[in-house]
Amino acid sequence: MSGTGKRRSQKERSAETSTRLMNATIDLLHDRGLARTTTPEIARQAGVSRGALTHHFTTREAIISVSVADMLSKTTRDLHRFAEDFIARGGSSDEIVDYIWQMMEDRLFYVTMEYLPEARHNPDFRAELIPTVRDFHAGLDAIWTALAARTGVAPDHTRIVMNATMCLVRGMISQTVLRPNDPAYYQGMLTFWKQQVRQQFPIQAASSQDSRRKAGAR
Amino acid sequence: MSGTGKRRSQKERSAETSTRLMNATIDLLHDRGLARTTTPEIARQAGVSRGALTHHFTTREAIISVSVADMLSKTTRDLHRFAEDFIARGGSSDEIVDYIWQMMEDRLFYVTMEYLPEARHNPDFRAELIPTVRDFHAGLDAIWTALAARTGVAPDHTRIVMNATMCLVRGMISQTVLRPNDPAYYQGMLTFWKQQVRQQFPIQAASSQDSRRKAGAR
DNA sequence: CATAAGAAACATGCTTGACTGTTTGCAAAA
DNA sequence: TTTTGCAAACAGTCAAGCATGTTTCTTATG
Numbered sequence: 001m002s003g004t005g006k007r008r009s010q011k012e013r014s015a016e017t018s019t020r021l022m023n024a025t026i027d028l029l030h031d032r033g034l035a036r037t038t039t040p041e042i043a044r045q046a047g048v049s050r051g052a053l054t055h056h057f058t059t060r061e062a063i064i065s066v067s068v069a070d071m072l073s074k075t076t077r078d079l080h081r082f083a084e085d086f087i088a089r090g091g092s093s094d095e096i097v098d099y100i101w102q103m104m105e106d107r108l109f110y111v112t113m114e115y116l117p118e119a120r121h122n123p124d125f126r127a128e129l130i131p132t133v134r135d136f137h138a139g140l141d142a143i144w145t146a147l148a149a150r151t152g153v154a155p156d157h158t159r160i161v162m163n164a165t166m167c168l169v170r171g172m173i174s175q176t177v178l179r180p181n182d183p184a185y186y187q188g189m190l191t192f193w194k195q196q197v198r199q200q201f202p203i204q205a206a207s208s209q210d211s212r213r214k215a216g217a218r
Numbered sequence: 219m220s221g222t223g224k225r226r227s228q229k230e231r232s233a234e235t236s237t238r239l240m241n242a243t244i245d246l247l248h249d250r251g252l253a254r255t256t257t258p259e260i261a262r263q264a265g266v267s268r269g270a271l272t273h274h275f276t277t278r279e280a281i282i283s284v285s286v287a288d289m290l291s292k293t294t295r296d297l298h299r300f301a302e303d304f305i306a307r308g309g310s311s312d313e314i315v316d317y318i319w320q321m322m323e324d325r326l327f328y329v330t331m332e333y334l335p336e337a338r339h340n341p342d343f344r345a346e347l348i349p350t351v352r353d354f355h356a357g358l359d360a361i362w363t364a365l366a367a368r369t370g371v372a373p374d375h376t377r378i379v380m381n382a383t384m385c386l387v388r389g390m391i392s393q394t395v396l397r398p399n400d401p402a403y404y405q406g407m408l409t410f411w412k413q414q415v416r417q418q419f420p421i422q423a424a425s426s427q428d429s430r431r432k433a434g435a436r
Numbered sequence: 437c438a439t440a441a442g443a444a445a446c447a448t449g450c451t452t453g454a455c456t457g458t459t460t461g462c463a464a465a466a
Numbered sequence: 467t468t469t470t471g472c473a474a475a476c477a478g479t480c481a482a483g484c485a486t487g488t489t490t491c492t493t494a495t496g
Binding site: 032033034035036110112113114116117118119120121126129130133160161163164166167168169170171172174175177178185188189192193196 | 250251252253254328330331332334335336337338339344347348351378379381382384385386387388389390392393395396403406407410411414
């Protein structure tokens with residue numbers, strides 16, 4: 001990228017190769033699945049030798065784990081950027097639902113579905129992921145907290161709605177596997193859910209402040 | 219089972235071996251994951267030789283596909299039984315949510331999480347599952363339709379709530395992998411959801427019939 | 437009813453292929 | 467020239483599918 005010249009420092013070479021390998025890993029996870037994401041296949045997809053791969057990553061589990069962590073941390077950065085923008089703009093709850101759906105449906109949760117079963121059966125792998133996932137949820141929290149603060153809804157209740165939204169979207173994307181080619185179905189469900197969420201976060205109209213209802217009630 | 223004597227008909231022998239193999243397959247899918255569900259492992263778990271397995275099932279994909287279909291059809295039978303009982307009793311929407319959660323969390327969706335990625339990347343495998351899954355959803359429909367009929371809610375709206383419930387539960391179970399040992403979290407979310415569902419299906423009090431509200435409104 | 441022929445169920449061993457982890461060789465950068 | 471980044475060859479493991487034996491049941495026939 002930086003510097004089209006042929007002479008690169010070792011660090012640059014190394015970093016680029018690593019990046020190519022990690023991107024290739026995520027691409028393969030998404031396109032062909034974890035079982036088919038073999039080390040020869042990753043190297044081929046990245047356009048490097050398998051030796052390069054083993055030089056940078058000691059084991060297959062390592063490159064997958066690191067690649068997933070990398071993907072998650074990038075997504076977390078995006079979340080925080082969205083949160084900043086959302087706060088500045090004063091966006092709607094509908095926007096959040098749409099953003100989350102797009103983010104999850106654009107590869108994130110499909111990739112997650114690939115490694116989740118492995119995480120369930122492999123404690124080491126799981127342990128490496130949990131902290132990264134925690135950061136990711138902190139990013140989500142940043143967004144919803146902004147909405148909660150503006151609408152005066154209790155944080156606990158906000159968090160429940162946030163988590164329910166995440167779970168709903170996860171489940172919807174799971175379903176796309178065995179119920180494909182039905183965008184109307186998924187959009188209909190999203191519309192329903194946006195309406196439900198709106199009820200939890202009453203609109204703070206630009207003029208009237210008294211529009212806050214008893215959201216957060218048990 | 220029937221007749222402790224040693225002499226069994228061919229059909230009985232065959233059926234028992236098949237059953238043992240299919241049960242072993244589901245057990246392994248749940249306990250060790252799809253990748254670790256190898257044909258030698260299945261045979262070992264079932265207590266039969268690998269030759270017996272290859273005699274009954276031509277390929278690894280076949281035994282897995284058939285076992286999953288078997289599991290799903292059993293669950294579908296249970297759904298219909300619950301629906302009958304539910305209709306007779308006139309149960310609550312809370313009950314439905316609880317039943318679905320239990321059913322999914324008791325292995326069903328964990329097993330599903332194992333084969334879903336494979337279904338996503340393997341068109342033949344997916345094609346074999348889709349009809350069985352359709353039957354399963356018909357079983358779900360039987361339950362919710364009963365509730366809808368009693369409360370006078372529009373079928374389309376009912377179906378949205380049903381599907382949202384299923385998606386939510388799927389997502390919740392996905393999350394248990396990387397957020398384990400937190401039953402309060404999941405129970406809290408279920409409580410929230412039951413409340414939401416209740417709002418969609420206003421209680422038909424034993425006395426008043428006019429308690430039906432405008433649920434199903436856009 | 438006894439029994440032998442045949443079919444179905446099951447067992448064992450082999451072959452092939454592929455993947456993982458490792459080691460050795462080499463060229464470019466420091 | 468010493469280290470670093472990478473390439474290529476190698477060795478060990480294991481599963482899948484197949485092919486060939488062996489046992490258990492069924493049935494037709496005398």
